[in-house]
Amino acid sequence: xxxxxxxxxxxxxxxxxxxxxxxxxxxxxxxxxxxxxxxxxxxxxxxxxxxxxxxxxxxxxxxxxxxxxxxxxxxxxxxxxxxxxxxxxxxxxxxxxxxxxxxxxxxxxxxxxxxxxxxxxxxxxxxxxxxxxxxxxxxxxxxxxxxxxxxxxxxxxxxxxxxxxxxxxxxxxxxxxxxxxxxxxxxxxxxxxxxxxxxxxxxxxxxxxxxxxxxxxxxxxxxxxxxxxxxxxxxxxxxxxxxxxxxxxxxxxxxxxxxxxxxxxxxxxxxxxxxxxxxxxxxxxxxxxxxxxxxxxxxxxxxxxxxxxxxxxxxxxxxxxxxxxxxxxxxxxxxxxxxxxxxxxxxxxxxxxxxxxxxxxxxxxxxxxxxxxxxxxxxxxxxxxxxxxxxxxxxxxxxxxxxxxxxxxxxxxxxxxxxxxxxxxxxxxxxxxxxxxxxxxxxxxxxxxxxxxxxxxxxxxxxxxxxxxxxxxxxxxxxxxxxxxxxxxxxxxxxxxxxxxxxxxxxxxxxxxxxxxxxxxxxxx
Amino acid sequence: xxxxxxxxxxxxxxxxxxxxxxxxxxxxxxxxxxxxxxxxxxxxxxxxxxxxxxxxxxxxxxxxxxxxxxxxxxxxxxxxxxxxxxxxxxxxxxxxxxxxxxxxxxxxxxxxxxxxxxxxxxxxxxxxxxxxxxxxxxxxxxxxxxxxxxxxxxxxxxxxxxxxxxxxxxxxxxxxxxxx
Numbered sequence: 001x002x003x004x005x006x007x008x009x010x011x012x013x014x015x016x017x018x019x020x021x022x023x024x025x026x027x028x029x030x031x032x033x034x035x036x037x038x039x040x041x042x043x044x045x046x047x048x049x050x051x052x053x054x055x056x057x058x059x060x061x062x063x064x065x066x067x068x069x070x071x072x073x074x075x076x077x078x079x080x081x082x083x084x085x086x087x088x089x090x091x092x093x094x095x096x097x098x099x100x101x102x103x104x105x106x107x108x109x110x111x112x113x114x115x116x117x118x119x120x121x122x123x124x125x126x127x128x129x130x131x132x133x134x135x136x137x138x139x140x141x142x143x144x145x146x147x148x149x150x151x152x153x154x155x156x157x158x159x160x161x162x163x164x165x166x167x168x169x170x171x172x173x174x175x176x177x178x179x180x181x182x183x184x185x186x187x188x189x190x191x192x193x194x195x196x197x198x199x200x201x202x203x204x205x206x207x208x209x210x211x212x213x214x215x216x217x218x219x220x221x222x223x224x225x226x227x228x229x230x231x232x233x234x235x236x237x238x239x240x241x242x243x244x245x246x247x248x249x250x251x252x253x254x255x256x257x258x259x260x261x262x263x264x265x266x267x268x269x270x271x272x273x274x275x276x277x278x279x280x281x282x283x284x285x286x287x288x289x290x291x292x293x294x295x296x297x298x299x300x301x302x303x304x305x306x307x308x309x310x311x312x313x314x315x316x317x318x319x320x321x322x323x324x325x326x327x328x329x330x331x332x333x334x335x336x337x338x339x340x341x342x343x344x345x346x347x348x349x350x351x352x353x354x355x356x357x358x359x360x361x362x363x364x365x366x367x368x369x370x371x372x373x374x375x376x377x378x379x380x381x382x383x384x385x386x387x388x389x390x391x392x393x394x395x396x397x398x399x400x401x402x403x404x405x406x407x408x409x410x411x412x413x414x415x416x417x418x419x420x421x422x423x424x425x426x427x428x429x430x431x432x433x434x435x436x437x438x439x440x441x442x443x444x445x446x447x448x449x450x451x452x453x454x455x456x457x458x459x460x461x462x463x464x465x466x467x468x469x470x471x472x473x474x475x476x477x478x479x480x481x482x483x484x485x486x487x488x489x490x491x492x493x494x495x496x497x498x499x500x501x502x503x504x505x506x507x508x509x510x511x512x513x514x515x516x517x518x519x520x521x522x523x524x525x
Numbered sequence: 526x527x528x529x530x531x532x533x534x535x536x537x538x539x540x541x542x543x544x545x546x547x548x549x550x551x552x553x554x555x556x557x558x559x560x561x562x563x564x565x566x567x568x569x570x571x572x573x574x575x576x577x578x579x580x581x582x583x584x585x586x587x588x589x590x591x592x593x594x595x596x597x598x599x600x601x602x603x604x605x606x607x608x609x610x611x612x613x614x615x616x617x618x619x620x621x622x623x624x625x626x627x628x629x630x631x632x633x634x635x636x637x638x639x640x641x642x643x644x645x646x647x648x649x650x651x652x653x654x655x656x657x658x659x660x661x662x663x664x665x666x667x668x669x670x671x672x673x674x675x676x677x678x679x680x681x682x683x684x685x686x687x688x689x690x691x692x693x694x695x696x697x698x699x700x701x702x703x704x705x
Contacts (some may be wrong), residue, residue: 007687008683011679011682011683011686011687013558015664016558016559017679023611027613027617030613030617030621031616031620037624040555040621041624041628042632042635042690043690044551044554044555044625045554045555045636046635046636046639046686046689046690047551048547048550048554048636049547049635049636049640050655050658050686050689051560051658052547052636053639053643053655053658054654054655054656054659055660171663173663173665174665192666192668192675194665194675201675201676203674203675203676229674229676231676235676237674
């Protein structure tokens with residue numbers, strides 16, 4: 001690395017503009033060259049000095065261009081005084097308590113973006129990297145081998161990324177596209193969103209655009225609406241608006257007719273298809289839901305659609321009709337798996353939906369789409385019959401994150417002897433808080449007829465009691481979704497769910513694993 | 526320890542710490558990536574310095590001692606953040622820390638000279654630089670606020686910093702020659 005490049009790179013380091021690779025080179029140069037280290041220390045010193053001076057200017061940012069700052073000296077004294085006060089306060093605290101102060105170690109969020117949707121996405125993960133919808137992403141590189149992923153930056157911009165692609169997240173409103181295709185959506189609030197590709201910096205002035213990079217300093221841009229400013233190595237900004245296109249090669253920007261876009265295979269399809277993935281998934285589920293409700297095996301089916309804050313009735317959409325509507329108590333209307341889909345939010349001790357479902361069943365399937373926010377209780381309700389009379393059942397979540405189905409032909413009498421309990425393998429931990437899960441359990445009579453499913457896949461058992469004993473028929477009667485009324489042990493048994501539900505179904509027969517998987521595939525967010 | 530004695534001790538600490546705080550912050554800044562991180566390390570360093578102040582020998586150099594403590598704080602912070610983006614490796618932190626601590630007197634002179642040099646920048650440019658350094662701002666937002674593209678804004682910033690470094694160098698040379 002020569003001196004000029006070092007200057008450029010170290011300034012870029014201060015601006016937070018370096019890619020991972022450039023940072024490695026930068027570090028290497030510092031390690032090897034004492035002269036560079038000296039330069040760098042001086043630059044960091046300047047950086048710090050400038051910040052000291054800026055801290056004391058105490059101006060409104062808007063007024064920066066016009067007003068006269070106070071003299072730096074007066075500010076410096078103010079700074080020293082305020083620091084002294086701060087330290088004094090800390091010191092007094094310390095002296096009073098007579099022991100060590102614990103420095104506030106509350107974890108700071110370092111996330112800059114989040115994956116909000118995926119379609120057939122296959123990631124190349126680094127060790128320890130968690131790439132799942134809903135999990136905050138820290139700055140660094142993401143490698144999408146195939147499929148589509150929608151990533152929302154905390155600064156407000158969102159992109160649909162189409163694999164194979166490599167993108168580096170830099171900050172909440174900055175990214176570097178090394179390779180691949182993306183469509184960016186930048187609402188006015190996120191104006192200033194930046195994407196760098198090769199030596200070209202794109203600044204978004206509130207718009208939608210598509211960008212494809214071939215990983216070899218070549219890239220294409222098309223602006224669908226709004227304005228994008230592209231600046232290459234000549235430093236001259238090139239402004240592109242609605243329908244305009246440009247190509248980049250080795251840092252040189254060049255306008256081109258929009259019709260010539262597409263030098264990279266598949267670019268149009270990405271640009272055309274990726275934007276409305278959410279709406280498509282939602283529409284797809286609606287269609288599947290209309291078909292599902294015709295299933296003659298259904299006891300009851302609740303789609304949780306079109307709820308309003310004053311809705312107190314949860315409609316049964318199965319042919320069994322309004323007799324089996326649920327009564328909403330407490331639970332609040334909230335957003336479901338997709339924007340526009342309603343759900344119920346359960347949180348407080350009173351929150352529940354009440355049901356009265358008569359009958360005697362020789363088999364069972366019960367499923368729900370559930371967003372678990374936390375598992376605060378030893379047992380957390382999904383669907384529990386009141387009390388636990390003969391042949392009734394309880395469907396719930398254990399604190400350690402397992403599905404739990406229980407039923408007893410004898411009711412609550414001599415529970416250790418008779419209660420058949422089936423704990424699934426653990427599938428949930430607090431890292432999955434806020435994600436939607438499809439949870440299902442199928443039951444056939446006799447021995448060994450219980451099967452749990454998570455997100456369409458069968459899961460094994462992590463424990464249970466009396467699992468070798470046969471299950472007889474099942475009953476429901478009065479029951480709660482998201483809570484437990486008329487408990488066996490009134491003092492100890494609060495089992496309120498902490499989370500959301502946006503679809504719930506009960507069948508009087510065990511569905512096959514293929515059927516469960518299909519329901520999951522049609523409804524996954 | 527009597528109360529009076531400890532209060533005196535405390536005043537000593539505050540006066541030393543406030544005097545050296547800018548130098549110490551510059552030192553930390555050369556070792557970590559973002560200002561948020563530097564501030565976090567500084568806060569911890571301040572507390573540790575006060576906790577260990579009893580072990581400080583007043584006849585020795587406070588800044589030297591503080592740099593040693595700060596370096597350990599940076600290394601401890603680094604271990605927590607090693608998976609994060611753009612964290613210098615331990616060997617480099619140690620190298621930089623040693624060299625920065627050796628230079629701390631010159632660096633303090635440079636920061637003093639900076640105040641003179643900043644005043645020499647054209648008014649408009651100076652305002653832009655100050656806006657970029659306000660705590661908590663994001664550079665591209667500042668750029669947008671000033672009606673500039675980020676590229677143009679970075680360019681002004683980079684040029685200003687280079688200019689300031691040159692000016693500082695000249696300023697120190699003149700001081701050495703007794704012209705100021």
